[in-house]
Amino acid sequence: MGLTSSELLLCAVLCTALAFAATVLLWPRLARGSRTRVLGRVGLILLVQVFLFASVALAANRSLLIYGSWADLAGHARQEAVRGGVAVQVLGRQAPDVPGGGNPLVSGVIEKVTLHGERSRSAAQAYVYLPPEYFQKGNEQRTFPAAVVLTGYPGTAENLLKGLRYPKTAWNLAKEKKAQPMILVMMRPTVSAENTQCVDVRAGGPQSETFFGTDVPRAISSTYRAGTSARSWGIIGDSTGGYCALKMTVQHPETYAAGVGLSADYKPEIDQYSGDLFHGDKDEEKRSDLLWHLANRPQGASSFLVTTSLQGEQNYKPTQQFIKAVKDPARVSSITLDRGGHSFNTWNREIPPALEWIGGRLSAE
Structure with a gap:
């Protein structure tokens, strides 16, 4: 069971x-x-x-949905084996929890897949939401903008379907003409059991930054009708996933035009769940501090959205520091709630405007 x-x-x-x-x-x-x-x-x-x-x-x-399987609970979630020549392996299909579910022309489709990274030599499971417009007549050659959606750590990709309801929210926004139809790539913010926090771990460890910064968009664009340029790609996440989303957008403006951090951290947390990420590489450790990176490295023409709360969250001060650190040609927007918390309840209030914001900054090719 x-x-x-x-x-x-x-x-x-x-x-x-x-x-x-x-x-x-x-x-x-x-x-x-x-x-x-x-x-x-x-x-x-x-x-x-x-x-x-x-x-x-x-x-x-x-x-x-804190743990999705016995392996997650035991801390033994395995890294998928990389298979040469196959970017995306489809494992199954399901209908989104929206009216008309079961008819792709009305509800769209969610595919459970394994993404294989060519450069990182890593692999991870994901859920890919394809909107109904993807299947509708006349759109056979149409490309769509796409967004990587990351959960926190620990967490499972199922969180993003059920607890945070990303496909349903995207479907509703497109139906109400508040956001354009988008492909969503929903997954955990790591390629191993450890909390790698989108860092290429030194000493031969998992190459999470390369996987999310390069491999994921390439794999999706080679399999689905997703755009290939940065203006077609965004990334959003909560907590650790929010840090990863901002990190990818700060460090890889050639890949992502827009990034959203919901209750995000702004530097990696080194603890028993992460292990030693840097193995003495002080330059990479500084580079992974987003406030340091914005102050000391050139900024790309990326757009950021960050969220926090006046009461109930611990990231209010660093969020304000992040906002002040963003300079031209980059742009930053923010959502500040009066009261919130590090919880699904808070993120469910922020996800609809966040998806509307990110959709307004992406364009299909």
Whole structure:
């Protein structure tokens, strides 16, 4: 049974109920004061608590989609093997959660794929949303702008479909003529189990910057009718994914014309989940600090959108510093909520205007 499956949650709930019923039935028999009976009562109480905790944890994970699989939970999410000559391997298809789902002409399609990076020699799974206009008559030769969409860490690409509802929001915005139809490439902000934070890890580690900065747009453009120039590509993410989105746009204006950081960090966080990203390379460590990079390196003609909150988030001050650091020819916009948090609730309020903003800065070829 999958970690997020309803069957597993139901099993945990039933085990909780059975453990509670057993406690009620057996308690009178264990009421006498022998050591064995005392241990029996303690064991029953612990059993109920374990099953109850498991049920609550599974329900919370199923709602928030923090871990998508047992491998994610154990920290053993594997890096896909790179296959020469295949940029995108389609693993399956599903209908977006919108009216007309099942009819690509009305709802579009979501394809589950593995992206293989030619330069990085890395690979990762993603979900590719193709809007209904992609399939409609008369658009057979039309190219579309595209946006890479990154979740935070830890997190799964499923977060972006279910918890944050990117395809549904993009579909609604296009239907309301608030944003142009776009291809969305939804994935985690890393190519390994570690939190690589879009850094090319030194000493032969995962090449995340090369993967997202070069390989992903090339792979998608070679398989789907997505534009190939920077003006056709944007990137958006929350938390660590927001840092990656801004990092890619700051450091790769030749690839991305627009980047959105929702509650973003502005430099990598080195901890037990990241490991040693730089292996003593101080120049690369400084380069990965976005405020340092903006102050010390030439800025490209990119557009940035950053979000924060006056209360409830810790990135307000560095966000203001980032805004001040952006200079011509780059441009920066911002969303500042009165109250927010590092949560899906906050990001769901920001995603519609963010997608509208990014769509207004991209153009198909």
